Each structure stands twice: as C-alpha cells, then as structure tokens.
Amino acid sequence: MDKDSRQKTAFVTHKGLFEFNVMPFGLTNAPATFQRLMDIVLAGLKWQCCLVYIDDVVIFSPTFVQHMTDLEKVFQALQAANLTLKAAKCQFCRREMRYLRHIITQNGIKPDPDLIKSVTNFPQPQKIKDVQSFLVLTGYYCRFIKDCSKIVEPLLQQLRNSQQVNHQLKWSKECTNAFETLKKRLTNVPIIFYLFLNLMSFF
Incomplete structure (x- = not known):
C-alpha cells in the first residue's frame, strides 16, 4: 500500500496498533482496486486467451497445445507483476469448470447445479425479505429463463407495495404461480451456446 494510506x-x-503494508480485502475500495490491477496486468491477454474477475482468472484455448502456450503467457504476466498463485486453488486443462456460479464448457454456459438446488429447496416466502432473497437468487439466472421479467412481475409488485408504511406481505395465487414457475423453469434451463461471429451469415 502507499505509505500515506497505511x-x-x-x-x-x-x-x-497495527497497519497493513499490503491491501487487505475488506476495505470498501479493495475489490475495485484489485480488479483495476488485474485489468492492467492482463491487458494484452484479456479476451484473447483469458478473462479475469477480481482474483478469478479463466484461461481458454482451442487446443491443448495452444493452452500450454496461453498458460505460460498468463504466468509470465502475473510473475512480472510480482503476483503469485496458490496451487491448491488452481485447476488446469479442464473441459468443464465452475466460474462465477456458472458451469463453463466447450459448448456453452449453464447454471451451477448447487445454486439451482438452493432455488428448488427455497420455501414459500413468509415475509418481504424472503421475497427479496428469492428474487436475488433467481435473478442471477434470469437470462436462462424465457419471459423471466413477465413471470416474476407478481413478486416484484410485492416489493413495490412494501415501500408503503406498515405494508405486510400479501401472498396471492399469482405469487404462488410465479414462485413455482421460476423454480420449474430453472430446473430445466437450456445451455447458452457461444456466438461465433465468423460463422454467422448476415442478410
């Protein structure tokens, strides 16, 4: 850390009394600062062979041989910035992996089964806070559900009504239908395929 900031x-x-010499996680600006650092360190490699979200780096390659080359490039960039990796937290040469609550495969992206399980096991909301928690959980995968914004409308209306003084949750048949439909849709979501512009034909 900068001497004046310690x-x-x-x-x-x-x-x-103790002061940090390096930036600890927990500071308000720590995530943004670290993300900016990683963006600078991997600037020439992002979207070419890797992506990074704070301290989660994913390296992608079309072939195994190319993957070895890409790994070396990323390692060299990190080493040049005096950044180290913890081997126990690294996974190499995977055809499928978890990344930011998604399962990334060579064919496309799908939701993490563990999070889907949390949705299916979610009990019917009894309070406004329960509705909020459920919407946060399902909203993360809304792009996998067709007409998600329409389905979720009765639940969103509950949140809008909650802005009124002394409002209590008024669970309705429409709320139950939205709640159960979201659960059902999330257990049968399709995989989202990658878009390859070089293979597309435009008319």
Missing part, C-alpha cells in the same frame, strides 16, 4: 487501515489490538 494509517487509514490501522486497527488496535491488546498488543498495540
């Missing part, structure tokens, strides 16, 4: 991270313990 005092802003100070904390007191029974052994005295």
Whole structure:
C-alpha cells in the first residue's frame, strides 16, 4: 500500500496498533482496486486467451497445445507483476469448470447445479425479505429463463407495495404461480451456446 494510506487501515489490538503494508480485502475500495490491477496486468491477454474477475482468472484455448502456450503467457504476466498463485486453488486443462456460479464448457454456459438446488429447496416466502432473497437468487439466472421479467412481475409488485408504511406481505395465487414457475423453469434451463461471429451469415 502507499505509505500515506497505511494509517487509514490501522486497527488496535491488546498488543498495540497495527497497519497493513499490503491491501487487505475488506476495505470498501479493495475489490475495485484489485480488479483495476488485474485489468492492467492482463491487458494484452484479456479476451484473447483469458478473462479475469477480481482474483478469478479463466484461461481458454482451442487446443491443448495452444493452452500450454496461453498458460505460460498468463504466468509470465502475473510473475512480472510480482503476483503469485496458490496451487491448491488452481485447476488446469479442464473441459468443464465452475466460474462465477456458472458451469463453463466447450459448448456453452449453464447454471451451477448447487445454486439451482438452493432455488428448488427455497420455501414459500413468509415475509418481504424472503421475497427479496428469492428474487436475488433467481435473478442471477434470469437470462436462462424465457419471459423471466413477465413471470416474476407478481413478486416484484410485492416489493413495490412494501415501500408503503406498515405494508405486510400479501401472498396471492399469482405469487404462488410465479414462485413455482421460476423454480420449474430453472430446473430445466437450456445451455447458452457461444456466438461465433465468423460463422454467422448476415442478410
């Protein structure tokens, strides 16, 4: 960390006052700062052979031989920035992997089964907060569900009504239908295929 900024991270313990020399996670601006760093470090490689979200880096290649070359490029870029990797958290040469709550395959993208399970096991909301939690959970995969915005409308209306003073959850038949439909749709979502513009024909 910049010398002048270290005092802003100070904390007191029974052994005295301590300051961070490197940026810790937990600071308000830490994620954005680290993302900016990674964008700079991998600037010449992003969208060519890798993508990065904070400390999650995914490297993609059309062939195994090319993948070895791409791995080396990313390693060299990280090494040049004095960044290190923890081997236990790395996965190499995978045909399928979890990334940001999605399953990434060579054919396309699909939802993480573990999160889908959380949706299917979600109990019927009893409070406004329950509705909010359910919408956050399902909203993450809304792009996989056709007409998602229409289906979810009765639940969104509950949130709008909650802005009124002393509003209580008024669960209706429409809410139940929306709740169950979202669950059902998410258990049968299609895989989203990649778009290859060089294979497309435009008329």
